[in-house]
Amino acid sequence: MPFSRDAWDANLGLYETIRSMPFNEALAAGTLPAERFQHYIIQDAHYLIAFGRALAVAAAKADDTDGIVQFSEAAKVAIIVERALHADYFRQFGVTADDFARAPLSPACHHYSSYLLATAWAEPYPVALAALLPCFWIYAEVGRDIHGRAAEPNPYRAWIDTYAGEDFHAAVRGVIATTDRLAAKASPETQGAMHVAFTRATQLEWMFWDSAWNLGDWPVR
Numbered sequence: 001m002p003f004s005r006d007a008w009d010a011n012l013g014l015y016e017t018i019r020s021m022p023f024n025e026a027l028a029a030g031t032l033p034a035e036r037f038q039h040y041i042i043q044d045a046h047y048l049i050a051f052g053r054a055l056a057v058a059a060a061k062a063d064d065t066d067g068i069v070q071f072s073e074a075a076k077v078a079i080i081v082e083r084a085l086h087a088d089y090f091r092q093f094g095v096t097a098d099d100f101a102r103a104p105l106s107p108a109c110h111h112y113s114s115y116l117l118a119t120a121w122a123e124p125y126p127v128a129l130a131a132l133l134p135c136f137w138i139y140a141e142v143g144r145d146i147h148g149r150a151a152e153p154n155p156y157r158a159w160i161d162t163y164a165g166e167d168f169h170a171a172v173r174g175v176i177a178t179t180d181r182l183a184a185k186a187s188p189e190t191q192g193a194m195h196v197a198f199t200r201a202t203q204l205e206w207m208f209w210d211s212a213w214n215l216g217d218w219p220v221r
C-alpha cells in the first residue's frame with residue numbers, strides 16, 4: 001500500500017475532526033466573524049513564509065532534479081500566496097500594515113512553523129516531505145469539502161475557490177506522488193518517522209485553525 005493511503009487512513013479521525021471544526025463550519029456557512037478570519041490571515045502570512053523556506057530546504061535535499069524543480073516551485077507559490085494575502089485579503093478584510101507588524105506569530109503558528117523548519121533542516125528528505133504533505137493535502141480536502149456545501153453568497157468565496165481549484169489539486173497530487181516514491185524505497189525506520197511526521201503536522205493543522213477560532217495569543221507578555 002502506498003505511504004499516502006496508509007497515512008490518510010491512519011489519520012482519518014483527525015481529518016474528520018478538522019473538517020467539522022467550528023472555524024471550517026462557519027467558513028462554509030459564510031458566518032465566520034471577520035475578527036477570526038483576520039487573525040487567521042495574519043497568522044497565515046507568517047506561516048507561509050516559514051512554509052516557503054521549509055519547501056526550499058526540501059528542494060535542496062531532493063534526490064533528483066524533478067524534486068528540485070517541484071519544491072522550489074512550491075516554495076515560490078507559497079510566497080506568491082503570502083503576497084496575495086497582503087495585496088487582496090488584508091485590504092478586503094481591513095488588516096493594515098500596522099496590524100500585521102504588531103502581530104507576532106501566535107503560539108500555534110510559532111509551533112507549526114518551527115516544527116516544519118526544524119524537520120526540513122534536520123531530518124532526511126522523505127521525513128521532511130511527510131511533514132510538509134498534510135499542509136497541502138488537508139487544504140485540498142477541506143477546500144473541496146467546503147466548496148461543495150458553501151453558502152452563497154459567501155465573503156470567503158475567493159479562499160474557498162483557491163483551495164478547491166484544479167491548479168492547487170494538481171500540485172497536491174504531485175507532492176503525494178513524490179512522497180510515495182520516496183517512502184517505497186525508504187527503510188522501515190524512515191517509514192516510521194514519516195508516519196510520525198505526517199500525524200504531527202496534521203495535529204498542527206488542527207491547532208492552527210483552532211487558534212484562529214479562539215484568537216490564540218501568548219498567555220504572558
Ligand SMILES: Cc1ncc(C[n+]2csc(CCO)c2C)c(N)n1
Nearest residue numbers: 047074075077078081135136139208
Ligand atoms: C496553515 C496552512 N496550512 C496549509 C496552507 C495551504 N497552502 C497555502 S499555499 C500552499 C502551497 C504552496 O506551494 C499550501 C499548501 C495554508 N495556507 N495554511
